[in-house]
Amino acid sequence: MVRGLHLSALLLCATAVHAQAPEAHDHAAHQRAAPPADPSPVVVPLDAAARATLTRHTVEATAHGQTLRCEGVSLAALLQSSGAMPDAPLRGAHLDRYVLVSARDGYRAVFSLGELDATLGNRGVYLVDRCDGAPLDADNGPLRLLVPDDTRPARGVRQVERITIIAAP
Incomplete structure (x- = not known):
């Protein structure tokens, strides 16, 4: 039973990290791809x-x-x-x-x-x-x-x- 809980907890943590990773990635990409300050050309x-x-x-x-x-x-x-x-x-x-x-x-x-x-x-x-x-x-x-x-x-x-x-x- 303890072993099953440990595995479930590990899967829960991995799912939480995976769910947060795209948001962090999207935020970083948004910072790099900020809209231009002025129109172009x-x-x-x-x-x-x-x-x-x-x-x-x-x-x-x-x-x-x-x-x-x-x-x-x-x-x-x-x-x-x-x-x-x-x-x-x-x-x-x-x-x-x-x-x-x-x-x-x-x-x-x-x-x-x-x-x-x-x-x-x-x-x-x-x-x-x-x-x-x-x-x-x-x-x-x-x-x-x-x-x-x-x-x-x-x-x-x-x-x-x-x-x-x-x-x-």
Whole structure:
């Protein structure tokens, strides 16, 4: 009889643990799969009015053996002013977001929001509209993305047509 009770108690405990395990698992999965902080995708306005209130920077970068001295706005500031990136240090759901920069000719480059955040990557990326004292020509503009600290200019996008913020799947 004692042996039967012991086995019954063991089965009862195992059933209770098994019944609790899915709830604990579901809770952990819910924490990892929290809904995004903002809608996705978000298209960032690039018009002159969207850039007019932002601080302008002079940026030097080398592209294809040519040193450029350009003027424009910080990509992070543009994203923040449009509401696509928070002003506060990134955390949580914003850390899975990336910036897709698309050009008129089909060229594209990607940056993570964390890479642009001043408290994380602090990468200097600039959307410029003037180089060497003149507006960009049709081959390079009207907008161009420059990443002065990249070793190669591969993420420097000419003819920028669209900037989109996307939450990673």
